[in-house]
Amino acid sequence: MTRNHDLRPARLSPRDVLRVGAVGLRARRARVVLSALGIAIGIATMVAVVGLSESSRADLMSRLDRLGTNLLTAEAAEDARGGGTIKLPKNAVAMVERIGPVRHATDTAEVDARIRRSDVVPEERTAGVTAQAARTDLLSTLGGRVARGTWLTRAGERLPTAVLGTVAADRLGITRPGETIMMNDTRVAVVGILEPVELVPTLDRVVMVGFPAATRYFGFDGRPTTIFERSSDASVEDVRAVLARTVSPGNETGVRVSRPSDALAARAAADKGLTTLMLGLGAVALLVGGVGVANTMVISVLERRQEIGLRRSLGATRNAIRLQFLTESLLLSALGGVVGALLGAAATYSFARVQGWTAVVPPWSLAGGLAATLLIGVVAGLYPAIRAARLHPTVALNAT
Numbered sequence: 001m002t003r004n005h006d007l008r009p010a011r012l013s014p015r016d017v018l019r020v021g022a023v024g025l026r027a028r029r030a031r032v033v034l035s036a037l038g039i040a041i042g043i044a045t046m047v048a049v050v051g052l053s054e055s056s057r058a059d060l061m062s063r064l065d066r067l068g069t070n071l072l073t074a075e076a077a078e079d080a081r082g083g084g085t086i087k088l089p090k091n092a093v094a095m096v097e098r099i100g101p102v103r104h105a106t107d108t109a110e111v112d113a114r115i116r117r118s119d120v121v122p123e124e125r126t127a128g129v130t131a132q133a134a135r136t137d138l139l140s141t142l143g144g145r146v147a148r149g150t151w152l153t154r155a156g157e158r159l160p161t162a163v164l165g166t167v168a169a170d171r172l173g174i175t176r177p178g179e180t181i182m183m184n185d186t187r188v189a190v191v192g193i194l195e196p197v198e199l200v201p202t203l204d205r206v207v208m209v210g211f212p213a214a215t216r217y218f219g220f221d222g223r224p225t226t227i228f229e230r231s232s233d234a235s236v237e238d239v240r241a242v243l244a245r246t247v248s249p250g251n252e253t254g255v256r257v258s259r260p261s262d263a264l265a266a267r268a269a270a271d272k273g274l275t276t277l278m279l280g281l282g283a284v285a286l287l288v289g290g291v292g293v294a295n296t297m298v299i300s301v302l303e304r305r306q307e308i309g310l311r312r313s314l315g316a317t318r319n320a321i322r323l324q325f326l327t328e329s330l331l332l333s334a335l336g337g338v339v340g341a342l343l344g345a346a347a348t349y350s351f352a353r354v355q356g357w358t359a360v361v362p363p364w365s366l367a368g369g370l371a372a373t374l375l376i377g378v379v380a381g382l383y384p385a386i387r388a389a390r391l392h393p394t395v396a397l398n399a400t
Contacts, residue, residue, distance in 0.1 A: 022331060031296055032332060038292040039336025039376065040343060043369040046283070047344025050365040052351055059357040063198060069261040070236050071142070071199055074227040074247045077256040086254035090222045092247050099246060101235035106141045107224035108203075109133045111214045115207055116182040117172050129168040131183060131207045132225070133214035141228050142199055149177030149192030156191060157210020160217055163192040165204040172207075183207070186217050199260040200228075290333075290376035297329050297384035308391050318389040325388045329381020330374060337373025341366050 074096075076088050089095070096105040111131040114123055138144075139151050150156075152163055162181065164174055169190075172181055180187050188209065197203045214220035227247055231239045236259070244252035308321060345361050352359035 018327065018331075028296075028300070031299075032335070035292045035296040036332055036336035036339065038288055039290070039333055039373055040340035042283070042288070043337050043340025043373060044343035044347065045340075046372075047341055047361065047365050047369050048347040048351075051344065051348030051359070051361040054360040054362055055348060055352045055355075055357045058360050059355075062358070069259070070230050070233050071260055072229045072231070072236065072240055072243060073200070073258050073260060074229070074243050075256045075258075076225050077254055086248060086251060088224050088227070088247060088255075090224070092224050092227055095246055096227055096229050096243065099229075099231075099239055099242060101231040101239055103230050103232065104137070104141055105227060105229045106135045106137050107227045108135075108138065108208075109211070109214070109220065109223060109225045111209065111218050111220050113183040113207075113218045115168075115172070118180075119182050119185075119187070121182070127168070127171045129165075129171055129205050129207055131209065131214075131218070132203075133211045133220055134163075134208040135211065138208075138228070139194075141230060142197055142203075144197045144203075145195045146192045147195045149190070151192055152208070152210050158212040158216070159210075160186055160188045160213060161191045161209070162188045163194060163208045164190055165194050165206045165208075166196050167204040168207050169193045171205075181207070183209070184218065290380050293329060293332055293336075293376065294380035294384070296332065297325060297381050298387070300325070300328070300384065308388055321391075322385045322389040325385035326378070326381045329384070330377040333373045333377030333380065334370070337370045340373075341369050344369070 074092075076086050078086075093105045093107050096102055109132060111133050113131040114126050115129050115131060116123065116126060134152065136152050136154060136157055139146070146163075147166065149163070152161070160183075162183070164172065169175070174181065174190055174193065177191050177193065179190050181190060182188070188207075194203070209218075211220070211222070215222060227243075229239065229243065240257055240259070243257050244255040248255045311321065345366070348361050349359045
């Protein structure tokens, strides 16, 4: 007596599914590479944009930490009551230093002097730079650095010597300390050239001399134009509230108080907005890549109808056919995603190294990019997989 057994379709193991899906890709390598390239470009763009943005922002934040966010400036502004720009008192720095939380204060002042490269240059042809008087403690207060030469010294601030900002040196054609320039009719020796001053970039276009030298040689009246003050981080806003009326009692509206680090923070915010725009462009590239994958899979179904019919006639179920083509789509998208993530990370590290930044590639950007490729693989392969599964074995075998 024979026993009847229920016939059940065989099920493919995950390993078999991957192997069958990979076979379909290996058979059409050129098409697979071109389709995966679209995905790779989209993912590489997104990873690189995020990485470069984060690297730039990290570098900017590290510079802010180094320079400090506790620097305030008080500048002479237009008098609200009329009469032009107000005059700050000569003892303004001493007045500011009386504010409790203030750790240090210094100042600069505009000097009326025409700057020329040499005495053979006509007086009306200035170099487009201005002159300012500065204290010996200015550089340490601003966190600036000397690129070549030295800063003003106690002895040098009384002599006709000057330190140039980086832009001023370039415009005057000064490449090293020891050269001379003309300030009005006075020959002045250049003792130093500064690196760019990040917190106060206006100093890059300035020729700086000492306060005593400015008074002796250029008729300077000793009144400062800008006060620089550093206090503890916790008390910055409290000092900011009283700084104007301390510098100019009775006419605080004529003093403009600002925090230079706010400009760098605003730049970081602008970078974030640009990053959002570039991510949108990356998403468009990724969408185009997804359309390419879908197109490849649809054509693959049309070309492989006889293969589908043969597998169906040998017992493959519709689910098996559907799973095969969906796996091919996922593998194709994953290939593009992995290549794109690697390219994006490589581009980030290369560009960051050229710029002197610390390269930052957020793990979430890599994980998000790969997740996006898998999602696109499912969406792009779903319709071709369903279409392949619906083919009748007889119709598929008779296809030419």
